[in-house]
Structures are given as structure tokens and as C-alpha cells.
Amino acid sequence: MPAEYFLAHIWMIPLFPLAGAALMLLIGRRLPNSAVSVVCVGSVLLSMCFAFGAIWQLITRPAAERVVSFNLFDWVPAGMMHTNAGRVMDFHVPWGVLMDPLTAVMLLVVTGVGFLIHVYSTGYMAHEGGYYRFFGYLNLFMFSMLTLVLANNLLLLFVGWEGVGLCSYLLIGFYFLRKSASDAGKKAFIVNRIGDAGFLLGLFLMLGTLGTIQFTELGPAIAAGNFEIGNGTLTAIALLLFVGATGKSAQLPLYVWLPDAMEGPTPVSALIHAATMVTAGVYMIARTNAVFSMAPRALEVVAVVGCVTSLFAATMGLVQNDIKRVLAYSTVSQLGYMFLACGVGAFTAGVFHLMTHAFFKALLFLGSGSVIHSLSGEQDMRKMGALWTKIPTTARTFLVASIAIAGIPPLAGFFSKDAILGHAFEHSRVLWFLGFITAGMTAFYMFRLVNMTFFGTSRVDHEVEHHIHESPASMTVPLMILAVLSVIGGWIGWPESLGGSDRFAQFLSPVMAKAGGETAEAVGAVNAVSGASTEYLLMLLSVAIAAAGIWLASRWYIKQPEVPGKIAANFGGLYRLLYNKYYVDQIYDAMFVNRMKDLALTLGAFDNGVINGLGVDGAGWLTRFGSSVSMIWDSWIIDGLVNASAAIVNVVSWLVQMLQTGRVARYALFMLLGVLIFLGYYLHISGYTLQKLWHY
Amino acid sequence: MMIPTSHYLFLSLGLFTIGVIGVVTRRNVIIILMSIELMLNAVNINLVAFSRLVGSAEGHVFAIFVITDAAAEAAVGLGIIIAFFRNRETLLGDEMDLLKW
Numbered sequence: 001m002p003a004e005y006f007l008a009h010i011w012m013i014p015l016f017p018l019a020g021a022a023l024m025l026l027i028g029r030r031l032p033n034s035a036v037s038v039v040c041v042g043s044v045l046l047s048m049c050f051a052f053g054a055i056w057q058l059i060t061r062p063a064a065e066r067v068v069s070f071n072l073f074d075w076v077p078a079g080m081m082h083t084n085a086g087r088v089m090d091f092h093v094p095w096g097v098l099m100d101p102l103t104a105v106m107l108l109v110v111t112g113v114g115f116l117i118h119v120y121s122t123g124y125m126a127h128e129g130g131y132y133r134f135f136g137y138l139n140l141f142m143f144s145m146l147t148l149v150l151a152n153n154l155l156l157l158f159v160g161w162e163g164v165g166l167c168s169y170l171l172i173g174f175y176f177l178r179k180s181a182s183d184a185g186k187k188a189f190i191v192n193r194i195g196d197a198g199f200l201l202g203l204f205l206m207l208g209t210l211g212t213i214q215f216t217e218l219g220p221a222i223a224a225g226n227f228e229i230g231n232g233t234l235t236a237i238a239l240l241l242f243v244g245a246t247g248k249s250a251q252l253p254l255y256v257w258l259p260d261a262m263e264g265p266t267p268v269s270a271l272i273h274a275a276t277m278v279t280a281g282v283y284m285i286a287r288t289n290a291v292f293s294m295a296p297r298a299l300e301v302v303a304v305v306g307c308v309t310s311l312f313a314a315t316m317g318l319v320q321n322d323i324k325r326v327l328a329y330s331t332v333s334q335l336g337y338m339f340l341a342c343g344v345g346a347f348t349a350g351v352f353h354l355m356t357h358a359f360f361k362a363l364l365f366l367g368s369g370s371v372i373h374s375l376s377g378e379q380d381m382r383k384m385g386a387l388w389t390k391i392p393t394t395a396r397t398f399l400v401a402s403i404a405i406a407g408i409p410p411l412a413g414f415f416s417k418d419a420i421l422g423h424a425f426e427h428s429r430v431l432w433f434l435g436f437i438t439a440g441m442t443a444f445y446m447f448r449l450v451n452m453t454f455f456g457t458s459r460v461d462h463e464v465e466h467h468i469h470e471s472p473a474s475m476t477v478p479l480m481i482l483a484v485l486s487v488i489g490g491w492i493g494w495p496e497s498l499g500g501s502d503r504f505a506q507f508l509s510p511v512m513a514k515a516g517g518e519t520a521e522a523v524g525a526v527n528a529v530s531g532a533s534t535e536y537l538l539m540l541l542s543v544a545i546a547a548a549g550i551w552l553a554s555r556w557y558i559k560q561p562e563v564p565g566k567i568a569a570n571f572g573g574l575y576r577l578l579y580n581k582y583y584v585d586q587i588y589d590a591m592f593v594n595r596m597k598d599l600a601l602t603l604g605a606f607d608n609g610v611i612n613g614l615g616v617d618g619a620g621w622l623t624r625f626g627s628s629v630s631m632i633w634d635s636w637i638i639d640g641l642v643n644a645s646a647a648i649v650n651v652v653s654w655l656v657q658m659l660q661t662g663r664v665a666r667y668a669l670f671m672l673l674g675v676l677i678f679l680g681y682y683l684h685i686s687g688y689t690l691q692k693l694w695h696y
Numbered sequence: 697m698m699i700p701t702s703h704y705l706f707l708s709l710g711l712f713t714i715g716v717i718g719v720v721t722r723r724n725v726i727i728i729l730m731s732i733e734l735m736l737n738a739v740n741i742n743l744v745a746f747s748r749l750v751g752s753a754e755g756h757v758f759a760i761f762v763i764t765d766a767a768a769e770a771a772v773g774l775g776i777i778i779a780f781f782r783n784r785e786t787l788l789g790d791e792m793d794l795l796k797w
Contacts, residue, residue, distance in 0.1 A: 665728070665789050669720045694702055 006053030007068050010150060011097045013050045013107070016043040017142035024136030033131050037122045040135035044118045044142055048111040055104045059507075066510055069152050069216055071096035076155070083211040091207070098152030098215055102511045105351055106149040106283055109358040112485075113275045114142050116478035120366050121267040123474035124373060134174060134265065141167035145276050149283070154203050154213040157284065161199070161248065164277045165192045171272060172264040184260035191257040195247015202240030206291065209233050218290040229294055238291050238298035241284065242305075249281030249335045252309045256585060258332055262324040266369030269324060274331050274365050275358035282338040282354050286347045289512055293345065303343020307424075307431045307438075310336025312582075314441040318448070319568075319578045322379050323368045326449050330405070331361055333438060337420050340435060346423035347512045348505045352493050353416035359489045360404040360413060363482035367398035370471045370479065371453060376464050381449065386458035390468045393476040395454045397483040402450045404486040406443035407546045409539075412490030418539055419493065419505075425538055432538075439542055443549030451557035497535045704745035712738035723788045725780075729773045736766045 002008075020043035028036060058066050071094035081091040099107075118138065125134050144167055148160025165188075173185030207213050210221040227234055245251070250258035261273045272278070285292060285302065292299055310333045317329035334357050341350030372379055374391050388395045404411035407418070417439060425432040460468070470476065492507075494500025556563045568575040577583070659670075711734055718731025740759040747755025781787060 663790060664792065665720050665722075668716075672716055672720070694706070695700065 004057050007057045010054045010099050013047050014143045014146035016046040017139040021136050021140035024132050028132030036132045036135050040139050041118045044115045048115045051107040051111040068099040089211045093155045096152040097150045101508045110145050110276050113358050113362045117267050117271040120475050120478040123472045137170045168272050171268040172261045181263040184263040188257040188261050191254050192247045195244045198240045199244025202237050206237045235295040235298045238295040245281030249278050250332050255332045259328040262328050270362045270365030274361040279354045285342045286351050289347050299343050306336045306339025307434045310438045311434050314438045316581050317445040321381050323381050341420040344423045344427035348508045349419035352504050356412035356416040356489050360401040360486040363401040370394040374468050381452040384453045385456045388454040391470045397479040400483040401486050402446045412486050415490035415493045440545035440549045443546040444553050447550045447553035456558050497532050701749045708738045708741040725777050725787050725789050
């Protein structure tokens with residue numbers, strides 16, 4: 001095997017799942033479930049091996065050379081075009097791959113977590129119909145996500161972006177016979193389209209302004225364009241791209257699809273709606289950090305939206321009773337953290353949280369799936385409880401993930417969340433404080449979930465109780481691996497203040513270094529780099545509020561289970577507001593959905609009345625009128641002419657007919673007369689007379 | 697003295713005219729046939745007269761041909777008349793209108 005074989009063949013990584021998906025969707029119906037499992041899990045395993053090989057070969061390179069980018073073929077050879085700057089450039093988009101530390105992190109998450117979830121799915125979906133279809137879509141998703149991650153330009157990234165959106169739609173609506181599932185799929189698809197419109201506009205504007213959409217050329221293009229910091233066009237590009245990110249990554253105001261997306265099978269929620277696809281927005285912003293770091297006001301928007309979303313979603317998560325919905329709001333909240341990080345210029349912290357979140361949130365979803373599986377499909381936490389001893393592996397791994405997301409050291413969530421809060425503190429005390437409150441809420445609602453599910457008294461339905469069983473090894477082994485990752489996954493970002501070296505940030509710094517430096521300058525409001533004592537204090541505060549949340553949750557949901565009911569009764573208005581998710585769905589329905597329906601009805605009435613009535617029916621009437629006029633013309637004038645000519649022929653023939661007596665004698669007489677006439681005429685003009693002839 | 701050729705021709709003309717009148721006016725087909733013979737003989741007179749004028753025998757030869765032809769014609773014509781009479785029981789030319797439209 002030649003040196004750097006895997007780096008040279010990174011373009012093959014997406015092709016294995018593509019082949020698997022093609023096979024499944026073409027002939028999968030005829031394959032037994034075991035063959036489907038082997039093909040689909042095997043294809044992702046191959047991808048993972050290639051990805052890990054490539055990542056290893058990238059790491060072994062010196063830090064400055066950790067970029068591999070090459071084009072496979074010219075995909076969109078559009079030709080010459082003008083940019084806004086007036087330069088003429090040859091525009092063509094290659095189908096190309098880019099491998100650098102940021103891609104490496106995403107590849108690690110997508111293939112690693114993706115593989116574990118595929119394995120898990122073989123157990124979880126074993127008794128479901130459409131097994132081949134599920135795995136076909138799942139493999140198609142892997143292909144799209146890997147295309148997104150490996151793309152070396154924004155347009156190819158958009159192909160993957162839309163591909164994962166499609167797979168998300170297909171998988172949310174996997175149980176398409178259930179109306180709520182197909183509605184949720186449509187909702188996700190439509191809400192994402194709104195964001196994608198922004199994405200596309202941003203892409204076009206970037207192309208027109210910078211003349212390139214190649215990621216590696218963005219920085220040089222900005223440098224060459226002599227843009228000043230805060231340039232309006234660059235800010236517009238950044239904001240439009242961020243609109244796309246809010247759609248895909250479920251941020252305010254486009255987050256509404258993600259909680260509904262829980263209608264899909266649980267492995268889908270874990271893979272697509274927690275670990276990979278919804279982080280694409282964060283990845284995209286980190287990828288285009290060169291543009292964002294030139295637009296401090298756009299970054300401000302990103303930070304505020306992320307921060308508000310994280311708080312907003314966390315409050316809704318506090319009161320939900322559906323185990324998966326709590327996790328869904330938690331995902332929205334944690335994605336808000338990642339955007340907060342990006343918004344304050346700490347792209348590495350955002351990507352770091354992306355990675356750790358992928359580990360523990362995938363674990364949480366898979367664990368909840370295992371709970372649901374063992375309870376024969378029950379998702380309501382009010383009908384759970386005291387499952388700790390009955391499904392021990394699931395419960396223990398779930399507890400690990402909950403501690404990790406709550407931010408207790410030394411588990412993964414602590415490091416990434418602390419990095420984000422630290423950067424937010426440097427940037428703005430208000431943002432830090434909101435994030436800090438959210439951290440407490442996160443710990444509270446996660447342990448509310450854990451306590452309601454695994455501890456306290458059992459509220460499980462009687463007939464379900466007999467069937468409680470631990471999930472098969474194909475489901476528990478991925479849980480255990482993810483639990484290990486949730487523990488140690490954060491250690492590569494061990495901060496310097498705690499005696500580590502934050503190797504994660506160092507690893508990513510070649511991609512972000514310029515951005516980080518410039519952002520610090522650009523934002524201008526950065527306080528002097530906090531001293532170590534501030535950092536210790538922040539850490540202590542985060543851990544304290546997390547511990548407080550955990551303590552409160554165990555107090556209210558194990559020891560005094562009557563308290564939450566009382567609080568809900570005392571603060572009825574607030575409780576109902578949270579329980580009904582701030583009525584955002586209803587407001588959107590009233591403001592947009594129903595107005596669109598009204599518009600559609602109006603247009604329908606217009607179509608029926610004006611287009612059909614005036615247009616089509618009127619044209620029909622006109623045609624009938626025209627044809628009757630034409631009929632009069634035809635029957636009187638045209639037919640009249642024909643009849644007249646026939647009458648003339650008739651009259652003439654009647655005259656001629658008179659001569660045709662049929663009597664041979666008469667014919668002979670006519671003949672004779674004719675001869676005599678001609679002869680007489682001839683003799684006359686020749687000057688003969690009978691006299692002359694007599695003497696001839 | 698020589699009789700001028702025109703005299704023969706006027707004789708022929710008279711004979712021909714009698715034939716024509718017979719063909720056109722008479723109703724009996726046999727009379728019509730006989731009138732045709734008259735016209736053929738008028739032609740013969742012409743042929744012989746011109747032969748004498750020119751001083752060659754070709755006109756005589758043609759006259760003999762015409763006489764032969766007249767005999768044959770009389771035979772065929774009488775045959776047709778007999779066949780027709782057997783079908784229609786008439787000899788009147790007026791009623792021989794099978795050719796009329």
C-alpha cells in the first residue's frame with residue numbers, strides 16, 4: 001500500500017454508503033434482513049476504516065501541511081462571469097474533496113457515530129417492516145452527509161446539505177402510514193427550505209463578491225479584495241448563510257421542525273437529529289469562518305440567536321413528558337451553545353462541543369430508544385420509573401451521558417461547555433450569564449428525565465411490565481462504546497489551566513487561526529484575556545450550577561414527587577406557556593401557515609372563477625360562437641357556391657341533353673350539316689361558285 | 697367532245713344527296729342500308745371520274761375495293777338487322793336508341 005493511500009482515496013469514503021443505498025433501494029426488497037444488515041453496516045464500516053485511515057495519515061503530517069484538497073472532475077463548467085468587483089473570472093465548480101483538521105473531526109463523528117448507530121439499528125429495527133428501506137435511507141444519508149463534510153466548495157456542500165435534508169424527510173416520515181409522522185416529515189422539509197433559500201442567496205452573493213466558493217480560497221480572496229472589517233456585503237453573506245444554518249441546525253426562529261422530527265425511528269433521531277445533520281449548520285459556519293470573522297455584526301447575531309435559542313429550548317425541555325421530546329429540546333439548546341461559541345469567535349470551541357455533543361447526545365437518544373424498545377413502545381416518562389435494575393446496561397450508559405451533558409468533570413460535556421462559556425464570558429457577561437442559566441436548566445431537565453425514567457416508583461402499565469427486557473447486544477454494545485466516548489471524548493480538549501494543552505484547539509487552529517486572531521481584533525470589545533483565576537471561578541460556577549440542577553431534580557422527582565405538581569399549579573400560566581412550547585407552533589400557524597392556506601384558497605378561487613370561468617369557459621364560448629358563425633358562412637356561402645356551380649352544370653347539361661336524341665339518323669344529319677357548312681365556307685372563301693364548278 | 701369531269705361530279709353529288717336524304721329521313725333500317733349503298737356508288741362515280749381525268753387506273757382499283765366493301769357491309773348490316781329484329785321485333789331506326797345515355 002503506497003504512502004498516504006487513504007488520504008489519496010478520501011473521495012471513496014462516501015461511495016460505499018452510496019453503493020449500499022443503491023443496492024437497497026433497487027433490490028433490497030428481495031433481500032433477507034441479514035443480507036441487508038451485512039451490506040449496509042459493512043458499507044459504513046468500510047467508510048469508517050477509510051475515514052480513520054485518512055485521519056491518521058493527516059495527523060501524522062506536520063501541522064502546517066494538514067490540508068489535502070483535490071478535484072475529481074469539473075462538475076459545473078459555467079465559463080466566464082463578472083464579479084461585483086468588476087473582475088472577470090472563469091467560473092467552474094469542481095467535484096472536489098477537502099481534508100483538513102475540521103473535516104477530520106466531522107469525519108470522525110459522522111463515520112464513527114454513524115457506524116455505531118447502524119449497528120444499533122440492526123437490533124432496534126429487527127422487528128419493523130421496511131427494514132431494507134430504512135437501511136437504504138440511512139446509507140443514503142451517510143453518503144449525503146459525507147459529501148457535505150468532504151466537499152471543498154460551498155456548492156458541493158449544498159448538494160450534501162440538500163441530500164441530508166431529503167434523507168431527514170424520508171426517515172422522519174418512515175412510518176408514513178401515521179399521519180403525524182408524514183406531517184412532521186413535511187414540516188421538516190418545508191422549514192428547511194426556508195433556511196436553504198437564505199443559504200443559496202448567500203452562496204450567490206459570495207460568488208459574486210469574492211469570485212470563489214472554494215473553502216481554501218476564501219481567505220486569500222478576502223485578503224485580495226481589501227475588504228475592511230464589517231464590510232456590508234460580507235456581513236450580508238454571513239447573515240444569509242446563517243439563515244441557512246438556522247434552518248438546518250434548528251435555531252430560532254426555524255427550530256420548530258426538530259421536536260416534531262422525533263416521529264421518526266429513534267436511531268434516526270440519534271444519527272440525523274442529534275449527532276450529525278443538525279450540526280451541519282455549525283460546521284458550515286466554522287468552514288466559512290473567514291467570511292464570518294470579517295463580519296462582527298453578523299457574528300453578534302449568531303451569538304445572540306444561539307444563546308437565546310439555547311435558553312428558550314431549555315425552558316421548554318423542563319416540562320415535556322415525552323422522553324424523546326425532552327432530548328429534542330435539549331438538542332436545540334445544545335446547538336444554540338455551538339452557535340454561541342461560533343458567534344463569539346470561538347469556532348474551535350463550537351466544533352469541540354459539536355463532537356462531544358455527538359457522542360453523548362447520540363448515546364442519550366440510543367439509550368432512550370433502548371428504553372422505548374424495552375417498554376414496548378412507551379415514550380411517556382409519566383409511565384416509566386424504577387427501570388434501573390431492569391435494564392441495567394441502558395440505565396448506566398444513559399446516566400453517563402446525562403452526567404456528560406450536565407457538565408460534570410471530567411466527562412466530555414464539561415470541557416466543551418466550559419470552553420464555550422469561557423469564551424462567551426470574555427465576549428459579553430450577558431451572553432455568559434444566559435448560557436450559565438441554560439447549563440443549570442440542562443442539568444435539571446436531564447436528571448428530571450433520568451429520575452423519572454430509571455428511579456423513583458414504577459408507573460409502568462401493568463401489562464407492559466411483564467415484557468420489560470434489556471435490549472440485545474447489538475444495541476447495548478454501541479451504547480457502551482458511546483458511553484466510553486462520552487467520558488474520554490473531552491480529554492483531547494483538556495484546557496491549559498487544568499494542566500492540559502488543549503490539543504483539540506491546536507489541531508484545529510490551522511483552519512481557524514487567522515479567523516481567531518482577526519476576530520479578537522474585529523470584535524474590539526474583548527476584555528483582556530482572563531486570568532487563570534477567572535477561569536477557575538467560571539469552571540467552579542458551571543459545575544456548581546450543574547450540581548444544583550442535579551440536586552434539585554433528584555429532590556423533586558425522587559424524594560418529593562408532589563412538588564412539581566404544586567409548582568405547576570402555583571405558576572399555572574407559566575407552566576402552560578412552557579408546556580405548550582410558548583405556543584410557537586400556533587403562532588406560526590396563525591401568522592404563516594394559515595395565511596399561506598388563505599392565499600392558496602384565494603388563488604384557488606381566482607383560478608376557479610377567473611381562469612376557469614372567464615378564461616377557459618370564455619374561450620370555449622368564443623370558440624362555439626365562432627364556429628356557429630363559421631357554420632353559417634359554410635352552409636350558405638361555401639355550400640351555396642358549390643350548389644350554384646352544380647345548378648349551372650345542370651342547366652347546361654339539360655340544354656346539351658336535348659341534342660342527344662340517340663337517333664343515329666339525327667346524328668348523321670348533324671354530321672352532314674357540319675360537313676356542308678365547312679365545305680360551303682371553304683368554297684365561299686376560295687371564291688368558287690356553282691357556275692365555276694360546272695365548268696371546272 | 698369530252699364530257700367535263702364536273703358533270704360526273706354533279707351526277708355523283710346528286711346520287712350522294714339522294715343517299716343522304718334516304719339515310720336521314722327514312723325510318724326503315726333496310727331502306728337506310730340501301731341509301732348507304734347509293735352513297736357508296738356516288739363515291740365510286742367520283743373515283744372513276746377522277747381516274748379518267750388523271751389518266752391512271754388507281755381510281756378503278758379503289759372503286760372495285762369499295763364495291764367489295766359494300767358487299768361485305770351489306771352482309772354484316774343485314775346480319776345485325778336480323779339479330780336486332782329477333783330481340784326487339786322492329787326495323788325502325790327511331791327505336792334503335794340503345795346508345796342514348
